[in-house]
Amino acid sequence: MNEFSGFEKIFLSIFAIGVGIGMIVQWIMFYIRNQIPELETEPLRIKFHLGAELITAAALILGGAALIANKIWGKDALLLALGMLLYTLMVSSGYFVQKKQPAFVGMFAGLFLLTLFCLLCIF
Numbered sequence: 001m002n003e004f005s006g007f008e009k010i011f012l013s014i015f016a017i018g019v020g021i022g023m024i025v026q027w028i029m030f031y032i033r034n035q036i037p038e039l040e041t042e043p044l045r046i047k048f049h050l051g052a053e054l055i056t057a058a059a060l061i062l063g064g065a066a067l068i069a070n071k072i073w074g075k076d077a078l079l080l081a082l083g084m085l086l087y088t089l090m091v092s093s094g095y096f097v098q099k100k101q102p103a104f105v106g107m108f109a110g111l112f113l114l115t116l117f118c119l120l121c122i123f
Contacts, residue, residue: 003075008121009067015118016064016078019085019111023057049091056084079122085115 004012027050030036038046059081066074089112096104 004067004121012078012118012121013064013068015114016060016067016081020057020060020064020081023053023060023088027053052084053088056081056088059084075122079119082115082119082122086112089115 036046038049059077063074063078063081066077068074071077089108093105093108093112096102096108
């Protein structure tokens with residue numbers, strides 16, 4: 001992992017781990033506050049979506065941790081996780097656009113741009 005400067009490695013790792021943890025916390029908060037109406041209206045679809053989001057979060061945490069720990073597979077794991085994140089950010093943005101919740105759309109747009117920046121740092 002000598003191809004990254006110390007700053008790049010720290011930034012990429014903190015971003016990935018932070019977003020992964022943030023995704024898990026966000027879903028826990030939505031659940032606690034009973035803000036997932038799809039559990040009643042579309043239970044199968046939302047369970048698959050939650051599964052994909054939690055797998056993405058786990059991949060981000062694993063990829064970030066592997067990168068900072070200088071694992072030989074850390075860069076590849078992080079690339080996969082960031083690709084997964086781009087997809088989930090697009091899907092989530094569409095959901096909140098439809099719900100007319102611009103704060104979430106803005107947050108996801110910012111995360112999308114930061115994710116693209118992270119990919120540029122890797123390449």
